[in-house]
Structure formats: C-alpha cells, structure tokens
Amino acid sequence: MSLLREKLENSKDLVFTAEFPAVDGGGMESVQKNVARLAPWFDAVNATDNPAAHAHASNTTTAIAMKMHGLEPIMQIVCRDKNRIAIQADMMGASLHGITNLSLLTGDDVTAGDEPEARRVFDIDSAQAINIARVMATGTYLSGRAIKPAPDFYIGAVENSAAPPFDYRIQRALKKHRAGARFLQLQICYHPDRLEAFCKGVAEVAPDLKLIPTIVIVKGAKPLGFMHDKVPGIDVPAQTLARVQNASDQSEEVYSLTLELAQHALSLPGVRGLHVTDFRHDDSLARFMSDLGRTPRN
Amino acid sequence: MLKKLLPLVEHALKVPVWDCKMCGQCVLHSTGMTCPMTCPKTLRNGPCGGVREDGNCEVKPEMRCIWVKAYDRTISLPLPKVWKEHYNDLRPPVDMQLQGTSSWINLVTKRDQQVPAGWSVEDGGH
Numbered sequence: 001m002s003l004l005r006e007k008l009e010n011s012k013d014l015v016f017t018a019e020f021p022a023v024d025g026g027g028m029e030s031v032q033k034n035v036a037r038l039a040p041w042f043d044a045v046n047a048t049d050n051p052a053a054h055a056h057a058s059n060t061t062t063a064i065a066m067k068m069h070g071l072e073p074i075m076q077i078v079c080r081d082k083n084r085i086a087i088q089a090d091m092m093g094a095s096l097h098g099i100t101n102l103s104l105l106t107g108d109d110v111t112a113g114d115e116p117e118a119r120r121v122f123d124i125d126s127a128q129a130i131n132i133a134r135v136m137a138t139g140t141y142l143s144g145r146a147i148k149p150a151p152d153f154y155i156g157a158v159e160n161s162a163a164p165p166f167d168y169r170i171q172r173a174l175k176k177h178r179a180g181a182r183f184l185q186l187q188i189c190y191h192p193d194r195l196e197a198f199c200k201g202v203a204e205v206a207p208d209l210k211l212i213p214t215i216v217i218v219k220g221a222k223p224l225g226f227m228h229d230k231v232p233g234i235d236v237p238a239q240t241l242a243r244v245q246n247a248s249d250q251s252e253e254v255y256s257l258t259l260e261l262a263q264h265a266l267s268l269p270g271v272r273g274l275h276v277t278d279f280r281h282d283d284s285l286a287r288f289m290s291d292l293g294r295t296p297r298n
Numbered sequence: 299m300l301k302k303l304l305p306l307v308e309h310a311l312k313v314p315v316w317d318c319k320m321c322g323q324c325v326l327h328s329t330g331m332t333c334p335m336t337c338p339k340t341l342r343n344g345p346c347g348g349v350r351e352d353g354n355c356e357v358k359p360e361m362r363c364i365w366v367k368a369y370d371r372t373i374s375l376p377l378p379k380v381w382k383e384h385y386n387d388l389r390p391p392v393d394m395q396l397q398g399t400s401s402w403i404n405l406v407t408k409r410d411q412q413v414p415a416g417w418s419v420e421d422g423g424h
Contacts, residue, residue: 106346108356111357124391125339128389135417141416142417143415160349165345167369175343232359235351
C-alpha cells in the first residue's frame with residue numbers, strides 16, 4: 001500500500017506532498033539530487049505531466065525514476081496532451097511499475113506553454129478521467145474489456161478553491177469525489193476566506209474527501225505579482241501584495257505570510273496536509289517545515 | 299431523408315443561438331442553456347481551475363467562462379427544476395462518432411445515452 005494512502009486513510013497524521021522538478025536534462029543524477037532534497041520532508045511527490053504546457057521528461061518515466069530512488073510518486077495526468085486511450089495506457093503503465101497514486105487534472109491550455117501552436121486534445125475531462133481510473137481499479141477498461149487482476153489505484157484530483165464560480169467549487173469537488181477521488185490537492189490560494197469557505201463546505205458534503213491545500217514558498221513581492229498577473233486562476237489581493245512590497249525585509253515578510261497561510265490552512269476542516277511548492281531553493285524549505293513542527297526523516 | 303434534413307435544420311437553428319458545434323449529444327438543458335462545447339477545452343463537467351478573477355476564460359481572456367455563464371444561468375433562468383437538478387451530473391466522455399449528426403434524432407433513438415460498457419461500472423464494495 002502507498003504511504004500516502006496509508007497515512008490518509010488509516011491514520012490521522014498530516015501528509016506533506018510536493019512537486020518534483022521537471023526533468024529536462026542531467027539524467028538520473030539530477031533525479032537523485034532532487035530526491036535527496038525532497039525525501040526527508042515529503043510523504044509523496046507529484047511526477048508532473050508537462051506542467052504549464054511545456055514538454056519535459058514524461059509523467060510515467062519521471063514517476064518510475066522517483067520510485068527507483070526511493071521517493072513515492074503521485075503520478076499526475078493532464079487531459080491536454082492525450083486522448084482517452086493514451087490516458088488509460090498511462091494509468092496501466094504506472095500500475096505495471098507499482099505506481100498507485102494518481103492525481104488527475106484538466107491541465108493548463110496549450111497557450112500557457114512555449115508551443116501554443118500545438119493541437120489541444122481534451123478528449124476527456126478531469127472528472128471523466130477520475131471515473132475511468134475508478135472503473136479500471138474494479139477490473140475493466142472504459143470499453144468494458146477486462147483487466148485481470150485489476151490495478152490498484154489511489155485516486156486524487158485537483159480543485160481551485162479560489163476561482164469563479166466560487167459557490168460551485170464545492171459541488172465540483174463533490175462531483176470528483178463521487179467519481180472516485182479520495183483526495184484533492186488544491187491550487188494555490190491567497191484568499192484565506194475563500195479557502196475556509198471551500199473547506200468547510202466540502203467537509204459538510206464530502207466528509208471523507210481529504211483536502212491538501214497548496215502553499216508556495218517564494219522570495220518576495222515579484223513572484224507574487226507574477227502569479228497574480230500571469231497565472232490564470234490565481235489572484236493575490238492588493239493588500240497582501242502591498243504588505244510584502246512595503247516591508248523593509250521582503251524576503252522575511254513573504255516568509256511570515258507563507259507560514260500564516262499554511263497554519264490557517266492546516267486549521268481548516270477536512271484538511272489533512274499541505275502540498276508545498278518551493279520556488280526559493282534556499283534553506284527556507286527546512287525552516288518552513290520545522291516551523292510547522294515537522295522533523296526530517298532519515 | 300430525415301437523417302439528412304434534420305442535421306441541417308438543427309445546424310441552422312442552434313449555431314446562431316448557441317454557437318452549436320453539432321456534437322450530436324446535446325446537454326444544453328442541464329447547463330443553463332450554455333453549450334460546453336464552446337469551452338476551448340470542451341469540458342463537459344464544469345469549469346477548469348484557470349477561470350480568471352473576473353469570471354473570464356483562461357484561454358480567451360475576452361470571453362466569459364462558459365461554465366461561469368452556465369452556473370449563473372442555471373440559477374437565474376426560469377428553467378424546469380429537473381433540468382437545474384442535472385447541472386452537477388457526471389457527464390460521460392463525448393462520443394466522437396456522433397459529431398455532425400442530429401442530437402434530436404439521437405435523443406429520440408436514445409443513441410446519445412449509449413456509453414462505453416465500462417463507464418457506469420459500480421465499485422462493488424471497493
């Protein structure tokens with residue numbers, strides 16, 4: 001059984017997940033370095049699927065490489081680049097290598113990447129992908145063709161708690177849960193009130209669904225402004241931005257803000273851990289995790 | 299004859315009103331009379347995470363997200379209650395074989411309700 005599933009389903013422990021840096025070159029040596037940096041702190045780490053519509057080493061191969069080096073993968077699959085046949089092949093391929101954690105999402109549009117002229121696929125959407133994974137875990141492909149023995153999947157998905165239509169996001173989480181999602185990794189959210197309303201609402205309609213909000217460790221006001229201006233679906237309130245911009249020590253101020261957001265997120269109903277994205281790549285990750293009371297494992 | 303004529307009539311009526319893409323498996327009634335096939339990602343099960351703060355589309359910033367529109371209209375339009383209740387249904391993947399055919403014929407023949415054998419498999423205790 002995956003450590004992620006064990007912790008989320010059979011314990012009350014918090015789980016911490018992260019994103020594995022996209023692999024472009026550097027071979028297994030680079031994988032090893034990143035595993036060494038992440039493994040002490042995280043229970044499982046996402047093997048991304050061409051994040052932000054940029055081509056990298058594939059989701060499945062990255063997940064296999066992580067597993068080989070002892071880091072539990074959560075294999076992401078996005079709906080942008082592959083049709084339903086290829087997505088089922090991804091899932092079966094993961095299963096072949098003993099990879100069971102899945103995170104299934106729509107994915108950024110091709111226009112977010114460096115090849116906006118590419119054909120977008122979106123043959124199925126994330127809710128449909130979740131249902132297909134659930135069905136495969138009962139022993140059949142979408143077509144009805146048998147899979148013996150059935151693959152073992154622990155199915156996750158993603159939801160944005162802070163994007164319109166706000167009220168509907170709770171229902172959408174419920175739809176994904178009914179389709180088969182056991183946990184949701186939430187997108188970055190700089191509106192604690194929206195996150196709170198979402199988590200409370202989900203805890204009411206789907207108390208069994210495990211929520212993992214995302215926290216991003218950044219260096220200062222510039223990356224906050226970048227996310228606000230350039231990443232659709234992320235809104236940084238003006239006063240939050242001003243708080244960091246006007247601070248005498250931006251780096252320290254944004255760190256305090258990040259810690260506050262994390263502590264608030266962890267206090268919410270249904271929240272079972274955090275998904276941490278580190279854009280600072282300095283000693284902040286260790287400081288952040290220690291401030292949350294975590295100790296590195298050997 | 300009808301098989302050839304109806305798609306033409308449907309096309310003539312539904313394209314100007316809903317920007318219909320003739321997917322042949324119409325769900326307009328359950329989406330606040332807003333066509334999900336006009337979403338650049340052709341999402342059938344609700345908005346993606348890229349909806350902008352103003353409710354507009356990630357891909358086309360000048361366009362209102364069709365799922366924001368669908369949600370608002372489901373609440374505000376005087377549509378039958380049973381249609382509104384279907385808003386959050388899990389819709390199956392689009393059957394590409396029906397592209398260009400008349401959804402009216404497919405509704406009557408129930409062809410639009412056919413789904414792959416695996417789609418509706420229950421968990422059986424999983």
